[in-house]
Amino acid sequence: xxxxxxxxxxxxxxxxxxxxxxxxxxxxxxxxxxxxxxxxxxxxxxxxxxxxxxxxxxxxxxxxxxxxxxxxxxxxxxxxxxxxxxxxxxxxxxxxxxxxxxxxxxxxxxxxxx
Amino acid sequence: xxxxxxxxxxxxxxxxxxxxxxxxxxxxxxxxxxxxxxxxxxxxxxxxxxxxxxxxxxxxxxxxxxxxxxxxxxxxxxxxxxxxxxxxxxxxxxxxxxxxxxxxxxxxxxx
Numbered sequence: 001x002x003x004x005x006x007x008x009x010x011x012x013x014x015x016x017x018x019x020x021x022x023x024x025x026x027x028x029x030x031x032x033x034x035x036x037x038x039x040x041x042x043x044x045x046x047x048x049x050x051x052x053x054x055x056x057x058x059x060x061x062x063x064x065x066x067x068x069x070x071x072x073x074x075x076x077x078x079x080x081x082x083x084x085x086x087x088x089x090x091x092x093x094x095x096x097x098x099x100x101x102x103x104x105x106x107x108x109x110x111x112x113x114x
Numbered sequence: 115x116x117x118x119x120x121x122x123x124x125x126x127x128x129x130x131x132x133x134x135x136x137x138x139x140x141x142x143x144x145x146x147x148x149x150x151x152x153x154x155x156x157x158x159x160x161x162x163x164x165x166x167x168x169x170x171x172x173x174x175x176x177x178x179x180x181x182x183x184x185x186x187x188x189x190x191x192x193x194x195x196x197x198x199x200x201x202x203x204x205x206x207x208x209x210x211x212x213x214x215x216x217x218x219x220x221x222x223x224x225x
Binding site for chain 2: 035040041042043044045048058059088090092099100103104105106107108110
């Protein structure tokens with residue numbers, strides 16, 4: 001059963017703590033993405049990766065970090081430097097990082113920081 | 115960063131009616147994609163239209179692209195309550211091929 005998974009679905013953290021969101025795909029896709037979605041808004045690109053051991057900053061990378069040690073995995077760390085981390089985080093993957101390929105999305109992780 | 119902008123922000127219709135959502139963008143594009151998002155879920159790809167295409171169909175969906183007006187429309191015919199969702203367009207930035215999403219149209223179909 002191919003797909004992209006994110007865990008956990010809900011995550012609660014205290015301010016000042018780093019937190020890592022998991023994203024795994026078994027679609028054999030080269031490209032993976034992290035987006036942030038705030039209530040009633042669209043998606044904003046945080047980081048993306050075209051290939052293992054390589055990644056690029058998106059529009060709102062400050063306060064976030066990623067790694068891509070395996071093709072299947074693209075974890076996102078929300079650091080204490082992120083000023084407003086409470087949001088819905090979506091991970092996606094595609095065959096390549098070109099716009100002619102559709103993106104497959106995970107179910108999302110809702111992060112609440114208090 | 116370049117991104118599509120959907121219009122209207124919200125749309126409420128009766129079941130059986132058609133729903134039309136629009137997307138405008140500012141610079142040239144290679145591809146435009148439409149996605150759907152049910153509340154609190156991930157996005158699901160609906161349709162991709164290339165810059166050299168004018169219209170595409172998929173089931174009850176019809177997408178048009180007018181590159182001269184830098185706009186696209188998504189038409190859902192004979193809407194159902196299950197079509198209630200947010201609909202997003204995503205455009206690339208030309209050279210970079212990065213996709214950017216608009217703020218979406220929130221569609222409510224009343225049974």
